[in-house]
Amino acid sequence: xxxxxxxxxxxxxxxxxxxxxxVPGMSLFAVTTFVVFHFAxxxxxxxxxxxxxxxxxxxxxAAILGVNRLFVADAxxxxxxxxxxxxxxxxxxxxxxxxxxxxYLLVLELVAVPAFALLLLGPSLGHVLPGLVGVLALGDLGxxxxxxxxxxxxxxxxxxxxxxxxLALPLLVPIVIxxxxxxxxxxxxxxxxxxxxxxxxxxxLYDLVFGxxxxxxxxxxxxx
Amino acid sequence: xxxxxxxxxxxxxAAVMTAALGLVFFYAPLEAEQGFxxxxxxxHVPLAIxxxxxxxxxxxxxxxxxxxxxxAWDMRSYVAIHMSLIFGVGTLITGSxxxxxxxxxxxxxxxxxxxxxxxxxxLYATYQxxxxxxxxxxxxxxxxxxxxITAGAFVPLNFIAVRMSTAYVHPxxxxxxxxxxxxxxxxxxxxxxxxxxxxTTLFRYELTAKHARAQxxxxxxxxxxxxxxxxxxxxxxxxxxxxxxxxxxxxxRGAGRDGL
Amino acid sequence: xxxxxxxxxxxxxxxRKALSGVSLSLQRGRTLVVFxxxxxGKTTLLRVLATLLxxxxxxxxxxxxxxxxxxxxxxxxxxxxxxxxxxYRELTARENLRFHARLHGVADERVGELLxxxxxxxxxxxxxxxxxxxxxxxxxxxxxVLHDPELLLLDEPYANLDPAAVELVAPLIGVCSGRTxxxxxxxxxxxxxxxxxxxxxxxxxxxxxxxxADVARAEIAxxxx
Numbered sequence: 100x101x102x103x104x105x106x107x108x109x110x111x112x113x114x115x116x117x118x119x120x121x122v123p124g125m126s127l128f129a130v131t132t133f134v135v136f137h138f139a140x141x142x143x144x145x146x147x148x149x150x151x152x153x154x155x156x157x158x159x160x161a162a163i164l165g166v167n168r169l170f171v172a173d174a175x176x177x178x179x180x181x182x183x184x185x186x187x188x189x190x191x192x193x194x195x196x197x198x199x200x201x202x203y204l205l206v207l208e209l210v211a212v213p214a215f216a217l218l219l220l221g222p223s224l225g226h227v228l229p230g231l232v233g234v235l236a237l238g239d240l241g242x243x244x245x246x247x248x249x250x251x252x253x254x255x256x257x258x259x260x261x262x263x264x265x266l267a268l269p270l271l272v273p274i275v276i277x278x279x280x281x282x283x284x285x286x287x288x289x290x291x292x293x294x295x296x297x298x299x300x301x302x303x304l305y306d307l308v309f310g311x312x313x314x315x316x317x318x319x320x321x322x323x
Numbered sequence: 324x325x326x327x328x329x330x331x332x333x334x335x336x337a338a339v340m341t342a343a344l345g346l347v348f349f350y351a352p353l354e355a356e357q358g359f360x361x362x363x364x365x366x367h368v369p370l371a372i373x374x375x376x377x378x379x380x381x382x383x384x385x386x387x388x389x390x391x392x393x394x395a396w397d398m399r400s401y402v403a404i405h406m407s408l409i410f411g412v413g414t415l416i417t418g419s420x421x422x423x424x425x426x427x428x429x430x431x432x433x434x435x436x437x438x439x440x441x442x443x444x445x446l447y448a449t450y451q452x453x454x455x456x457x458x459x460x461x462x463x464x465x466x467x468x469x470x471x472i473t474a475g476a477f478v479p480l481n482f483i484a485v486r487m488s489t490a491y492v493h494p495x496x497x498x499x500x501x502x503x504x505x506x507x508x509x510x511x512x513x514x515x516x517x518x519x520x521x522x523t524t525l526f527r528y529e530l531t532a533k534h535a536r537a538q539x540x541x542x543x544x545x546x547x548x549x550x551x552x553x554x555x556x557x558x559x560x561x562x563x564x565x566x567x568x569x570x571x572x573x574x575x576r577g578a579g580r581d582g583l
Numbered sequence: 584x585x586x587x588x589x590x591x592x593x594x595x596x597x598x599r600k601a602l603s604g605v606s607l608s609l610q611r612g613r614t615l616v617v618f619x620x621x622x623x624g625k626t627t628l629l630r631v632l633a634t635l636l637x638x639x640x641x642x643x644x645x646x647x648x649x650x651x652x653x654x655x656x657x658x659x660x661x662x663x664x665x666x667x668x669x670x671y672r673e674l675t676a677r678e679n680l681r682f683h684a685r686l687h688g689v690a691d692e693r694v695g696e697l698l699x700x701x702x703x704x705x706x707x708x709x710x711x712x713x714x715x716x717x718x719x720x721x722x723x724x725x726x727x728v729l730h731d732p733e734l735l736l737l738d739e740p741y742a743n744l745d746p747a748a749v750e751l752v753a754p755l756i757g758v759c760s761g762r763t764x765x766x767x768x769x770x771x772x773x774x775x776x777x778x779x780x781x782x783x784x785x786x787x788x789x790x791x792x793x794x795x796a797d798v799a800r801a802e803i804a805x806x807x808x
Contacts, residue, residue, distance in 0.1 A: 181683065270473070
């Protein structure tokens with residue numbers, strides 16, 4: 100299993116490095132969106148719940164870009180059959196794809212969060228980062244699990260670019276809720292509070308439930 | 324098999340709904356703050372409850388479909404979700420009317436039930452487009468089941484998340500069903516029973532209609548030969564599943580004996 | 584024990600019967616050639632045998648394992664070469680084959696061996712999208728036999744290959760490879776020459792099943808009428 104996931108992951112990252120289809124687009128999209136927000140809201144500096152909202156919405160939409168492209172190469176180049184013919188556990192593909200998406204999200208955040216701090220955020224990056232890291236990590240896990248499931252569901256349909264986001268956004272709303280609520284005290288000026296634990300718990304629970312659901316249902320999407 | 328008991332079900336539904344209407348208009352007391360408009364609560368909340376239960380039921384039926392591979396379960400799952408969507412529209416409309424009457428706005432964000440319902444509705448609204456976008460009927464049914472299970476699990480979790488996020492400052496206007504006085508509680512329960520029966524009846528009706536249509540297709544196919552294109556006078560394409568198990572095609576003769 | 588035992592296989596696409604009532608038995612080391620017009624169900628049959636499609640009626644045993652319950656047991660022992668090369672165009676031949684080698688638990692050295700056998704080792708470090716169809720087909724072939732399968736499932740394998748390449752790959756997928764083979768073919772002469780058993784399909788139905796020696800070219804041409 101580990102060997103299979105390793106092989107799949109290696110292949111994913113190799114293809115991404117060759118084509119640079121997902122990560123640069125996601126990151127650029129995030130930075131541009133921050134600029135758009137500046138003009139749309141007519142604000143130079145944001146903090147508190149406004150900052151949390153802008154950050155999470157931007158990350159969410161950038162993530163959707165990555166989700167859309169997650170299985171496209173496999174669907175178009177017969178990669179599914181190649182994998183399905185191998186004597187391996189099919190859940191390995193779910194794990195590998197989710198890990199891939201997770202890595203994309205981490206790289207996205209490495210670009211987007213400093214950009215956000217630079218362009219719009221009131222409190223300094225050094226102060227918000229410790230609290231933010233945990234929230235982002237939990238949010239990323241949920242997005243990875245749900246994003247992979249939804250991407251697999253949408254990729255072999257006719258309107259895949261449309262259905263992917265339509266399916267993913269409602270399912271990701273609780274993560275946005277949890278992430279934004281947890282980030283709000285972290286991103287506030289003045290006293291530096293940590294993220295409230297009940298929201299971290301909610302995020303964790305959501306991640307766990309949908310991780311398990313994705314694991315249970317993924318095989319049904321691959322087979323014919 | 325499908326058509327049995329429809330008449331009894333319809334009659335009892337009509338009876339209970341009439342009783343409920345009677346109770347709502349003549350028995351339940353007028354609520355102090357909101358007056359007559361509050362009575363829409365007896366329609367809105369049962370619609371919401373039945374609709375959500377229908378979504379979750381659709382998810383459970385989808386689990387059965389994936390476990391047994393029997394297309395009949397997929398048909399049931401589709402009809403359950405379809406019905407719940409319709410009842411869901413009713414929920415949103417009645418909720419909106421109530422909000423307008425109580426708060427002066429057509430939509431309020433401080434009512435977590437309504438808000439989480441909107442999100443659930445937006446999710447399930449993609450169910451039919453999803454089915455529509457997959458040509459292969461077997462894969463369509465399988466993918467739809469995966470969706471139904473995921474969405475079914477989402478319903479309670481989403482409700483919890485939204486509930487937690489709603490500011491506790493505003494009093495919950497629409498929600499408080501726990502401490503209803505006697506007459507209101509009775510009216511509510513009867514209204515709930517009426518809506519639940521209505522759902523069940525409509526569910527059975529639609530399932531019977533779809534089953535009949537599928538058998539008609541199967542019979543036409545047997546007459547026309549296997550390669551013929553069979554249509555059963557439907558305008559355009561539909562997202563609904565149209566076939567039962569192919570084994571049913573062989574037993575189309577048998578169905579005549581069972582009696583539809 | 585026969586390599587293939589198929590009894591009353593049925594597979595439908597919605598209401599249309601893609602395959603119905605297909606029954607055959609193939610001994611190990613033998614070659615079955617399947618003829619039939621487009622849409623007859625040849626590819627469907629191949630995909631069912633490859634465990635990619637579930638049989639929806641009848642019974643199928645491949646290399647002793649029942650499908651679909653025991654598909655997992657037989658997957659590593661068969662090789663499929665279909666219309667799609669099942670390779671990633673952005674990656675090189677070497678990277679593609681290494682990936683499949685890891686999936687199948689095959690040693691990396693084998694990749695180098697096979698690339699030489701199909702005469703692709705000189706261009707093995709270029710992305711597949713820069714190669715011609717014939718070259719990609721050769722790499723796809725290497726992929727299909729990388730894990731030394733007992734059963735080969737080939738869908739018009741010689742389609743994109745020039746005569747020199749056909750000779751080149753003969754030891755891998757030809758009669759002398761010693762493997763059990765199922766080949767879908769549109770070439771009556773060539774197909775018949777390779778076959779031990781001939782299956783003719785039309786509209787999903789089995790219309791012809793006889794040892795190759797008893798089948799005349801004309802009968803195969805009839806199928807396409």
